[in-house]
Structures are given as structure tokens and as C-alpha cells.
Amino acid sequence: MPGLLKIPELYLPLIKKFNMQFWHDTMAMIIPPKFQEMISYEPPKGRAYLIFAITFGRPRRYDPSTGTVGDVISTVDVGIWHASKWMKWHWDPLVESIYEIVYPQHVLVRHGEPYWMEIYNKTEDLFVYMDATIWLYEFEEKYFGEVEEYFDCLYERVAGCKRGG
């Protein structure tokens, strides 16, 4: 089982200042074989998310004829490539070292500036069921720039220089 999920302490001033609300977006996916597509994830208009973790459920075989889930799988043939503003494009195959952890994130998304994922299933005949939970704080999009500025200012306080400098 994944370890404990922790709210980053550096977020606490933001939560108060911008009236952020905690919640988690849990979804299940069923991925057909021979699948590859870019999928975007974003809040509705006027909202923004500060994402601080993702947890994945154990992926399982799915039988479309009966609608039932089966054995847990571990494979590099199914998974996700993903990226965001502060996250490099990288590979998350459905293996235990990925889905058995709390996956830390530090991602800001808003409507029109989504979280991109390329989901793939390179198998010939395996339907895969998996769930994922995105842990986040939601806030009004009008504060998006100020939230970014908060992190920039933190950086300047710690590093003593402008971001990128």
C-alpha cells in the first residue's frame, strides 16, 4: 500500500489567502489494447488546481464481455507518458514501483492550460482497468498569477536570486 499522503506545509499560507478547497478527483479508466492517445485534464472554466500528489490503484485485467475486473498486472506495455508546466515529459509504466507509491506532484493547472497525459496500451489483446486519484487544492482562476508569484517569491527568498537566474 502507498505510504502516507502529506499536504506540503508551504501550501498553508496559500490555502488561507486564496480560500483554497481541498478535494481529490478519483477516476477509473479502462484502456483498450493497441491504444495510444493524448488526453488532457483540466478544471472547468474559472477554476484552477494546485495538484500535490497522485495515487494509482493496482491495474487489473478487464473483461469487456462480462464487465468484470480480474488479476492485478505489472507491465511496461501499458502506462502513461505525462508532463505539465513544472514537470518534464516522462514515462510511467504500470509497474509496482509506480503504482505502489504516493506519487508527489507540484503542478498548477487551469482551464486551457491542462495536465497532459499520453496513455498507451501496446498489448494486442489486454483490456486494462485502473483507477487514479489526483490530490489537489482548488481555487478561483483569477488568483492563478498570484499563486505562481508566491512560489517565485519563495524561490527568491531561499535562493536569493530570480527564478531562472
Next chain:
Amino acid sequence: MAVAEKKDEIREALLQGKIVVIKASQSVVRDRRGGKKIHVITINKGGV
């Protein structure tokens, strides 16, 4: 369970080569092809 109750809808989407996403939130999940590669099932408050 939504996966069981929606199995016919899920099977049809899968046979069309679409990924099926089941969720309950107002967040927006979509593909870049106008929905040709994704089928979203939204769970209403209190159940399916």
C-alpha cells in the same frame, strides 16, 4: 458498481477503440480528436 452497471456502454466504447474514463467531478478530461478516442462516464451524486 458503475463498472458493472455500465458494462454494455463500456464494451461498446472499448470496441470502438476508445479509452473509457469513469469519474464524478466537473473536471474536464478529453482527447485531441473531438472525443473519437475517449468515452467519459460521469457518475451522478449518490450513484450511477
